[in-house]
Amino acid sequence: MTAQILDGKATAAAIKSELAERVSALTAQGVTPGLGTVLVGQDPGSVSYVGGKHRDCAEVGIASIREDLPETASQADVEAAVDRLNADPACTGYIVQLPLPKGIDTNAVLERIDPAKDADGLHPTNLGRLVLRVSEEITSPLPCTPAGIVELVQRHGIDLAGKDVVVLGRGTTVGRSIGLLLTRKDINATVTLTHTGTRDVAAHLRNADVVVAAAGVPGFVTPEHVKPGAVVLDVGVSRVLDPETGKARLRGDVDPAVADVASWISPNPGGVGPMTRAMLLANVVDTAERAAAAATTVGGV
Numbered sequence: 512m513t514a515q516i517l518d519g520k521a522t523a524a525a526i527k528s529e530l531a532e533r534v535s536a537l538t539a540q541g542v543t544p545g546l547g548t549v550l551v552g553q554d555p556g557s558v559s560y561v562g563g564k565h566r567d568c569a570e571v572g573i574a575s576i577r578e579d580l581p582e583t584a585s586q587a588d589v590e591a592a593v594d595r596l597n598a599d600p601a602c603t604g605y606i607v608q609l610p611l612p613k614g615i616d617t618n619a620v621l622e623r624i625d626p627a628k629d630a631d632g633l634h635p636t637n638l639g640r641l642v643l644r645v646s647e648e649i650t651s652p653l654p655c656t657p658a659g660i661v662e663l664v665q666r667h668g669i670d671l672a673g674k675d676v677v678v679l680g681r682g683t684t685v686g687r688s689i690g691l692l693l694t695r696k697d698i699n700a701t702v703t704l705t706h707t708g709t710r711d712v713a714a715h716l717r718n719a720d721v722v723v724a725a726a727g728v729p730g731f732v733t734p735e736h737v738k739p740g741a742v743v744l745d746v747g748v749s750r751v752l753d754p755e756t757g758k759a760r761l762r763g764d765v766d767p768a769v770a771d772v773a774s775w776i777s778p779n780p781g782g783v784g785p786m787t788r789a790m791l792l793a794n795v796v797d798t799a800e801r802a803a804a805a806a807t808t809v810g811g812v
C-alpha cells in the first residue's frame with residue numbers, strides 16, 4: 512500500500528484564494544488587514560519563515576509590517592516592539608517569531624500581545640478561550656499549526672470523530688494545544704499526548720488511528736510504529752546536514768518509508784508547513800473582519 516498525500520501546498524493555495532476575496536471585500540470597506548512580525552536575531556530558519564509569511568501576505572493583499580531586532584535585543588527592546596504593534600492601527604494582527612534568543616522571557620512577551628491582534632493564537636487569553644469552549648463557536652484566533660492540521664485533514668474528506676489520535680511532543684505551538692481543538696464536540700477525536708517522559712511511546716503509536724508527529728526528532732516515526740491504514744501528519748522540522756552535499760536540509764519527524772504503511776501521509780515539506788502559514792493569514796483576516804465589524808457597531812446602531 513502506498514499512502515495518499517495530504518497535499519498542504521495545494522490546500523493552502525485554495526485557502527489563500529478564499530482569503531484574497533475576503534481581503535478585497537475588507538479593502539472595499541476601507542480596511543486593509545496588516546500582518547506584523549517581530550523577529551529577534553538572524554536564525555536562518557526563523558529568517559526564512561518570516562520572509563515566507565510576508566510573501567504570503569503580498570499574495571492575498573495583506574499589508575506587512577516588520578520589526579526586526581538584533582540578537583542582542585533586551586527584554587525591554589522586545590516588549591517595546593510588541594507595544595508598537597499593539598498601538599499601530601495598520602497592524603491588525605501579528606506574531607512574535609519563536610524561539611526567542613536565550614535570556615528573553617518568552618511567556619512575558621506572549622502575554623504582552625493584545626489578544627485581539629494575536630495572529631498565532633498563542634496568547635493565554637485565546638488559549639484559555641479554547642479551553643472554555645468545547646461546543647460553542649470559537650470567535651478568537653486559533654493556534655495556527657493545530658488549526659492547519661484539522662483543516663488539512665478535513666479538506667481531504669477524513670473524519671476524525673471517534674479516532675484515536677496520538678500526538679508526539681508537548682511544545683507550545685503544537686502538542687500542548689492541538690488536543691483542545693481535536694476534542695471539541697464538532698471534531699470528537701480522542702487524544703493522547705506523548706512526550707519525553709512517556710513510558711512506551713512505541714506502544715501508543717502502534718494503536719493510533721492518527722499520528723501527529725511534532726517531536727522535532729528527524730525520522731522518529733518508523734513504519735514499525737504505524738498501524739496499517741493510519742493517517743500520519745509530519746509536523747516536526749529539523750535542519751540536518753546532508754552527508755553527501757554537506758548542506759543543511761529539512762527533515763521531518765516521519766521516516767518516508769511510513770508511506771508504505773499509512774493510508775494518508777502529509778509530506779514534509781509541502782504538508783503542515785504551508786497550512787500553518789495559511790491559518791496565520793486566516794487569523795489576520797478574521798481579526799481584521801472583527802475589528803471592522805466592531806468599528807461599524809460603535810459608530811452605528
Ligand SMILES: Nc1nc(=O)c2c([nH]1)NC[C@@H]1CN(c3ccc(C(=O)N[C@@H](CCC(=O)O)C(=O)O)cc3)C=[N+]21
Nearest residue numbers: 559560606607608609610631655780781782784785787
Ligand atoms: N510565533 C511563531 N509562530 C509559528 O507558527 C512558528 C514559530 N513562531 N516558529 C517556528 C515554527 C515553524 N513554523 C513553520 C511554518 C511554515 C513552514 C513551512 O511552510 N515550511 C515549508 C518549507 C519551507 C522551507 O523550505 O524552508 C513546507 O513545509 O513546505 C515551516 C515551519 C512556524 N512556526
